[in-house]
Amino acid sequence: MPRTRAPSAQTVSVLRALAADPSRWRYGYELGAEVDLRSGSLYPILMRLSDRGLLESAWRETERGRPPRHVYRLTAAGVAEVAGLEPAPAVRRRSPAPRRQLGGAQ
Amino acid sequence: MTTDLSAQVLAAAVRLLPAHQAEWGRAMVAELSHLHGRGRRRRFVAGCLRAILLAPQAQDGPGRSVVGVVAAATLGCVGLVAYGLVHYPGVRTGAGVWVAVAGCLAALATYLVTAVVVVGRLTESRRALLPIALLGGSAVAVLWWLVGVAATSSWVPGVLPVVLIPLGALALGAAAAWRGRSALAGRQVVLLAALLAGLLLFLGWVGAAVLTGGQPYDPGLVRDFHASGAADLATYAVDDDLGTGMMLLLLVPLLTWALGSVGASVTTGRRGR
Numbered sequence: 541m542p543r544t545r546a547p548s549a550q551t552v553s554v555l556r557a558l559a560a561d562p563s564r565w566r567y568g569y570e571l572g573a574e575v576d577l578r579s580g581s582l583y584p585i586l587m588r589l590s591d592r593g594l595l596e597s598a599w600r601e602t603e604r605g606r607p608p609r610h611v612y613r614l615t616a617a618g619v620a621e622v623a624g625l626e627p628a629p630a631v632r633r634r635s636p637a638p639r640r641q642l643g644g645a646q
Numbered sequence: 647m648t649t650d651l652s653a654q655v656l657a658a659a660v661r662l663l664p665a666h667q668a669e670w671g672r673a674m675v676a677e678l679s680h681l682h683g684r685g686r687r688r689r690f691v692a693g694c695l696r697a698i699l700l701a702p703q704a705q706d707g708p709g710r711s712v713v714g715v716v717a718a719a720t721l722g723c724v725g726l727v728a729y730g731l732v733h734y735p736g737v738r739t740g741a742g743v744w745v746a747v748a749g750c751l752a753a754l755a756t757y758l759v760t761a762v763v764v765v766g767r768l769t770e771s772r773r774a775l776l777p778i779a780l781l782g783g784s785a786v787a788v789l790w791w792l793v794g795v796a797a798t799s800s801w802v803p804g805v806l807p808v809v810l811i812p813l814g815a816l817a818l819g820a821a822a823a824w825r826g827r828s829a830l831a832g833r834q835v836v837l838l839a840a841l842l843a844g845l846l847l848f849l850g851w852v853g854a855a856v857l858t859g860g861q862p863y864d865p866g867l868v869r870d871f872h873a874s875g876a877a878d879l880a881t882y883a884v885d886d887d888l889g890t891g892m893m894l895l896l897l898v899p900l901l902t903w904a905l906g907s908v909g910a911s912v913t914t915g916r917r918g919r
Contacts, residue, residue, distance in 0.1 A: 569690065577672070579693030584700075585872045587670055597673070602680065610682060638761030 550577055551585050552625060558595070558614045560620040564599065565611035586612060594618035650689040653678060655759055659691075659698050662709050695762065708763045708776035712838060715780065716761040720754045720846035720896025723895075726849065727751075730856040730888055735878030736843070736881035737888065745817070750892045757841045764834055772831050775822055779835045782818040783842025785903050789814050790847050790894065798864050815840075815902045819909030832910025833903075840902035848895045 547555070553575040558566065572582040589595035595616050599608040614622065650663040656678055660671025674694045681687050699710065699717055727750060731738055765776070818839055823832025860867075860883020867883060876882040 567680075568673065569681060574772065579677075579690050580696035580700075583670060583694065583697040587667065599670075599676075606679050607676045609676050610669075630807070 547625075548585075550575070550581055551589070553577070554582070554585050554589070555594070555614070555618065555622045555625070557621060558612065562619050563629050565598065567609055567611060571612065589618065592617075594621050608636045649746040650684070650687070651759075652684075652691040656691045656694055658763040659695050662698055662713060662762075673842065708894055709768065711750040711772050712776045712779055712842075713765050715843065716758055716838075716842060719842070719849060720758045723845060723848050723852070724751065726852045726856060727888070728854065729883055733856060733883045734884045736877050737885045740885055745891055746889065750840055750895065753846075753895055754894075759840055761838060764837055768834060772826055772834065774828060775826050775831060775835045776838070778818070778822050779838035779842065782814075782822070782835070783839035784846060786811070786814055786818065786843035786898070787846035790843070790898055791850055794851065796883070798862060800857065809857055811901075812905050813848065815905035816909035816912075819906030819911075820913040822906075823910035827914075829907075829910045829914040832913065833907045836906030836910060837903050840899040840906065843902050844895050844897075844899035847898055848891050851894060852888055852891040855884050860884045860887050880903070 554571065554577070555577050557571060567580060568579070568586065570618050572579060575582075577585070581598075586595060590597060594615055595612055596616055597612050600611045607626055653675070656675055660748055663671045672888050674697075678687060678690055678694075681690055699714060727747060731743075731747070737743060764774075768776075789807050789811045793811070796804040796807060815836070817833050819836045822835035822839075826832060826835065827874075861878035861880075863879060863883060864873075867886065868879065870880050870886075871882045874882060
């Protein structure tokens with residue numbers, strides 16, 4: 541029986557970032573910067589999503605003299621996966637820190 | 647296209663990926679070619695190296711094993727240096743200690759990058775020689791360790807390791823060149839073995855020192871300690887062993903590689919006749 545493990549928080553953040561505009565192809569570095577993940581975390585996630593059929597990739601021509609760049613977007617299964625995720629937690633507003641009074645420490 | 651050190655390291659490292667993930671390696675290389683700024687490129691490559699070495703792979707090979715061992719040994723060496731500096735604070739007050747630590751860390755980083763580049767550039771057939779690097783590097787480290795043992799105990803004749811070290815390095819280069827049918831293959835394997843030997847010896851030498859407080863103390867060390875004015879014997883001994891370990895970290899790979907390369911060249915020269 542295949543294991544159904546809950547995706548990590550980092551994987552979820554990548555999925556959500558891709559799902560924000562599912563039709564748009566994304567560059568790896570740009571995606572990593574958006575979800576605050578370095579290449580060491582991002583690429584294993586992209587590889588796993590691709591292996592699971594949730595991510596499709598393509599090569600996109602760029603300016604002359606540079607190699608084509610790998611781009612990514614969710615597949616239909618990937619979009620469905622994101623739809624099945626729990627809703628993103630609402631951003632909790634922090635109560636403002638007490639104002640420090642200059643010269644207050646007597 | 648920029649072909650700086652970052653690009654060269656990544657180009658070599660992605661060759662460690664199995665065939666079914668080769669496209670991801672090309673993706674990393676392509677992405678790097680669009681990044682500017684040395685720091686940003688280095689951080690990107692460091693992350694990719696982590697992804698390549700640590701990502702679970704369906705296929706594993708000797709290349710990843712060797713790089714994995716070198717990476718683990720490098721991290722272990724860094725950890726030991728940090729532990730020594732924290733656990734024996736008196737070491738930190740020594741003259742030039744931070745310069746020595748910086749040099750040591752630079753050497754360790756260079757060894758790791760060199761191992762990644764060398765393994766990445768090996769052809770598939772030459773990767774079959776990598777077990778020779780693992781075994782040879784371990785054997786050379788043991789021989790050097792015996793030099794230290796011979797200096798403090800009588801059960802190892804002092805002359806034995808001194809004779810065996812150069813012979814072992816020569817034999818290692820010869821064996822690798824013979825199996826790989828080229829001097830270049832021999833030199834590549836010897837280089838990896840040499841790096842590994844230096845790292846393993848450092849791990850053993852410095853590890854034993856920081857865990858035992860530099861014991862056993864030989865009479866010469868005790869005499870030098872009294873003349874040094876150092877605070878305590880353990881700190882003095884660890885400081886001494888740390889310095890020796892750092893020196894060996896440079897000396898052992900250099901000597902092993904030089905002698906092993908001679909062995910590789912001589913073997914292929916004789917074979918070609």
